[in-house]
Amino acid sequence: MTPIIEIEKLVKSFNERKVLDNLDLKIEKGQTVVIIGRSGCGKSVLLKHIVSILKPDSGRILINGRDICKLNNKEIDALRLKIGMVFQGGALFDSLTVGENVGFGFIEHGNLSHKELLERIEESLCMVGLSGIVNLMPSELSGGMKKRVALARAICTKPEIILYDEPTTGVDPITADSINVLIKTLHDKLSVTSIVVTHDMKSAYSVADKIAMLYQGKIIAEGTPEEIQNTQHPIVRQFINGLAHGPITETLECFK
Amino acid sequence: MKKLLILLGKNVLSLLYFIGGLMNLVFQTFYWLFIPPFKKDRVFEQSKRAGLDSLPIVSLIGLFIGMILAFQIAYLMQRLGSEMYIASIVALSLVRELGPVITALVVAGRVGAAITAEIGSMQVTEQIDALETLATNPVKYLVVPRLLALALMLPLLTLYADIIGIFGGYLICVYRLGIPSRLYLNITFDALLFKDLFTGLVKTVFFGMIIAFVSCYEGFNVEGGAEGVGKATTRSVVTTFILILAADWFFTALFYFIFP
Numbered sequence: 001m002t003p004i005i006e007i008e009k010l011v012k013s014f015n016e017r018k019v020l021d022n023l024d025l026k027i028e029k030g031q032t033v034v035i036i037g038r039s040g041c042g043k044s045v046l047l048k049h050i051v052s053i054l055k056p057d058s059g060r061i062l063i064n065g066r067d068i069c070k071l072n073n074k075e076i077d078a079l080r081l082k083i084g085m086v087f088q089g090g091a092l093f094d095s096l097t098v099g100e101n102v103g104f105g106f107i108e109h110g111n112l113s114h115k116e117l118l119e120r121i122e123e124s125l126c127m128v129g130l131s132g133i134v135n136l137m138p139s140e141l142s143g144g145m146k147k148r149v150a151l152a153r154a155i156c157t158k159p160e161i162i163l164y165d166e167p168t169t170g171v172d173p174i175t176a177d178s179i180n181v182l183i184k185t186l187h188d189k190l191s192v193t194s195i196v197v198t199h200d201m202k203s204a205y206s207v208a209d210k211i212a213m214l215y216q217g218k219i220i221a222e223g224t225p226e227e228i229q230n231t232q233h234p235i236v237r238q239f240i241n242g243l244a245h246g247p248i249t250e251t252l253e254c255f256k
Numbered sequence: 257m258k259k260l261l262i263l264l265g266k267n268v269l270s271l272l273y274f275i276g277g278l279m280n281l282v283f284q285t286f287y288w289l290f291i292p293p294f295k296k297d298r299v300f301e302q303s304k305r306a307g308l309d310s311l312p313i314v315s316l317i318g319l320f321i322g323m324i325l326a327f328q329i330a331y332l333m334q335r336l337g338s339e340m341y342i343a344s345i346v347a348l349s350l351v352r353e354l355g356p357v358i359t360a361l362v363v364a365g366r367v368g369a370a371i372t373a374e375i376g377s378m379q380v381t382e383q384i385d386a387l388e389t390l391a392t393n394p395v396k397y398l399v400v401p402r403l404l405a406l407a408l409m410l411p412l413l414t415l416y417a418d419i420i421g422i423f424g425g426y427l428i429c430v431y432r433l434g435i436p437s438r439l440y441l442n443i444t445f446d447a448l449l450f451k452d453l454f455t456g457l458v459k460t461v462f463f464g465m466i467i468a469f470v471s472c473y474e475g476f477n478v479e480g481g482a483e484g485v486g487k488a489t490t491r492s493v494v495t496t497f498i499l500i501l502a503a504d505w506f507f508t509a510l511f512y513f514i515f516p
Contacts, residue, residue, distance in 0.1 A: 051389045077391035084389075091386035093378075105390045108397075153390075 002065075004029040004161065004193050005050065010059035012045060019045050021217030022059070027210075032187050032194040034204040036239065037214035038248070043197040044088070046214065047163045050195070051083050052076050063161075081105060084154030085163045089170075090146035092138040098125075098149055099134035105157040124152040127189070128182060144175035148182070155186060162186065164196040168203045180206045201240050205229070213239065215248070281395070281473050285403055288396035298401035306367045306402075307409030311416070317362055318417035321354055322346065322424025330433055339433070343440045344447030346425035351448060351456045355418040357504055360463035363410060364496040368471035371402055372492035375475025376485040384476065394476070403468040410464035411457045418456070451515045459507040463500050470496045 005027040012020040019042040027033050037043050048054040049061055052068050061068050068079060092101050103121045106112050112120065118134075125131055128148040138146060147167060154162055167183065168176035180203050187194055187207075198204055204211055205225045212222040213236050221228065221236045231237060238246030329345045375398060378384050387394045422444060429435045474492035478484045 048385065053385050053388050080389055080391040085386070087382045087386055089381055091382040093383055093386070095374075104392075108390065108392050 002029065003027055003062075004064060005195075006060075006062040006065075007046075007049075008060045008062070010046075010049065010061065011057045012042075012049065012054065013057055018217055020049075020056075023214075023218055025212060025219050025222075027193060027195065029193055030191055031209045032183070032196065032207055033210045033212060034196045034198060034208035035212050035214055036199060036201070036204055038239070039199060041214055042217060043214055044165050047085065047165055047195065047197055050161075050163060051080055051085055077109075081109065081157050082159050083161045083163065084157065084159035086147070086150045086154045086165060086167055088165045090138070090150040092146060092149055092153070094138050096138075097134065098136050098138065098141070101138065101149060102134075102152045102156050104153060110157075120156060121152075124156040125149070127155060127186065128152045129178075144171045144179075147171060147175075147179060151179075151182065151186075155190065158190070159192060161193045161195070164194065164198075166198050166200075167196065168198060168200045176200065176203060177206075179203075183207045201242070215239075277477065278469060278473050281399065281476070282469055284395045285399045285469070288393060289400050289403070291396065295401070298397075299404045302401045302405035303409050305370075306363065306405045307413060310363055310366055310409075310413055313362055313366060314359055314413050314417050315420050317358060318355070318420035319424040321358055321417075322350065322421030322426075323428050325349060325354065325421070326425040326428035326433075330429070339435065340443065342429055342433070342435070343425070343443040346429075347422055347444045347447050348452060350421040350425070351418050351452050353456070353504075353508070355421055356414050356456050356460045356463065357500065359414045359417045360410060360460060360467070360500050361497060363406070363413065363464075364467045364471075364500060365493055367406065368467040368496050369489050369493050371468070371471040372475040372478075372489045373485055375472055376478035376488050379476060379478045380481050380485065399468065399472045402472060403465060406464035406468040407461050408464075410460040410467075414457060414460045415453075418453075451511075455507070455511040455515065459504060462503055462507070466499045466503060467496050470499060 003026040005025075007023060007025040010020050010023040011018065023046070025033075035043050035046065045054060049056055050063070050068075052061075052071075055069060063079065068076070071079060092098075093104070096104070099118075099121050100107065102124050103117050106117055106120060110117070121134060122131070125133070128151050130145065130148055130152065133141070133145075133149075138149070141149065151167075164183065167179050171179065183194060183196065184207055186192065194207075196203070196207060208225050210222060211225055211228045212219045213228075214220075215235055221231060221233050223231070228236060228240065231240075234247045238248050325346050326342065329342050329349075330339070333339050333342050333345075375384075378398075384394050387397055426437075426440055426444075429440050430437050471492045474488045474495070478488045
């Protein structure tokens with residue numbers, strides 16, 4: 001298997017604080033990789049590098065073997081249409097209807113006829129289990145529905161890679177589970193590569209082919225869900241068991 | 257002393273940062289302005305919001321300014337015994353100065369603040385990032401239509417405010433001070449030269465650009481949620497007011513020498 005995404009020695013700092021520090025990660029085609037880590041440890045920052053919204057201070061990100069930092073604007077746009085991103089709060093455009101949101105990529109870039117466009121929008125919404133809401137505004141939707149619409153928007157252009165930024169945060173456990181099911185279904189149906197960033201371990205175990213833990217700007221452990229569950233790594237153990245005392249919090253106390 | 261210097265240094269730095277960021281936005285906007293595809297609908301939508309929806313407030317303020325101006329000038333002219341000049345002074349001060357500046361300030365407060373709040377909210381809810389992931393440049397999508405709308409609508413609104421203001425002056429002079437209607441209108445149109453109208457309107461194109469650039473810039477640079485949006489909106493209005501008055505001073509001086 002060839003990796004579809006290769007991240008080599010990625011470094012990124014904000015205001016002299018190193019958020020990502022020599023991070024290496026390989027993701028193979030068709031895999032669902034879950035990146036776990038504490039809030040604010042740079043998981044979202046990592047995702048934003050993959051869609052090239054943020055530029056690395058140093059290091060390389062290869063997608064299909066090409067360094068995305070060396071692409072021109074047109075190539076970046078083409079790349080972005082192959083990547084769907086689901087934002088934490090949905091990030092739906094609240095001045096547009098649900099239909100316009102879902103079809104946004106096509107309305108801006110595609111040359112589909114009006115009929116084809118509507119079909120694509122309906123198809124995407126259907127895949128996330130929604131229908132008949134094309135003309136609603138995002139403000140009329142519940143939190144769980146917003147996440148689904150955001151997902152529909154991400155898959156509308158039929159991307160090869162889907163990035164999820166905390167898909168189950170802020171929704172009730174039942175909706176959370178239905179989103180997990182959805183991530184798996186989309187993965188099976190569209191055979192996409194998925195990267196899920198989360199700190200919800202239940203979600204991580206249920207969707208992942210591989211789990212990687214991000215800690216202090218590096219990937220400190222990676223493996224299948226079983227390997228991670230049975231790991232002896234003290235930091236990973238503290239995180240997955242959700243303990244207040246352990247190596248993670250000790251280092252924090254040292255800083256204080 | 258050291259603290260004072262540090263404070264001064266920080267302020268100078270943030271000013272330079274602001275100028276740099278704003279110029280960057282200006283260049284990007286002019287770049288994207290000429291890159292197809294061109295979407296007319298968005299310019300129309302923004303023009304409606306900036307222009308048509310501002311008509312009521314501009315009418316009200318234009319009328320009041322015209323009436324107030326007529327009273328103040330009447331007071332002075334009556335003391336000098338030259339009521340004949342009221343009409344021409346009202347018209348000239350409205351068309352050359354008050355119409356453009358007052359309209360620009362009203363639009364900055366009404367439209368500029370709304371732009372900063374809207375783009376700022378989009379920024380904190382990651383909608384700007386979402387635009388980029390959908391391969392859409394935020395500057396092209398958000399700034400270009402707003403720039404075009406404001407640069408086109410502000411001169412039209414100003415022209416409208418000028419007319420309403422002159423009408424306000426007319427009401428006071430004709431119905432309160434008893435100046436014959438025909439005479440008032442004749443003096444008004446005799447006093448106004450093309451260059452008065454032209455210089456008054458040309459500067460509003462630039463005022464419109466100032467409003468668009470500053471309010472978009474402040475919106476993009478919002479940090480820290482709802483509070484950040486509030487702060488940015490205030491900063492955007494204050495900065496726009498200052499820049500509009502500074503630009504007005506510049507253009508007045510410039511036109512004074514070009515068209516003596």
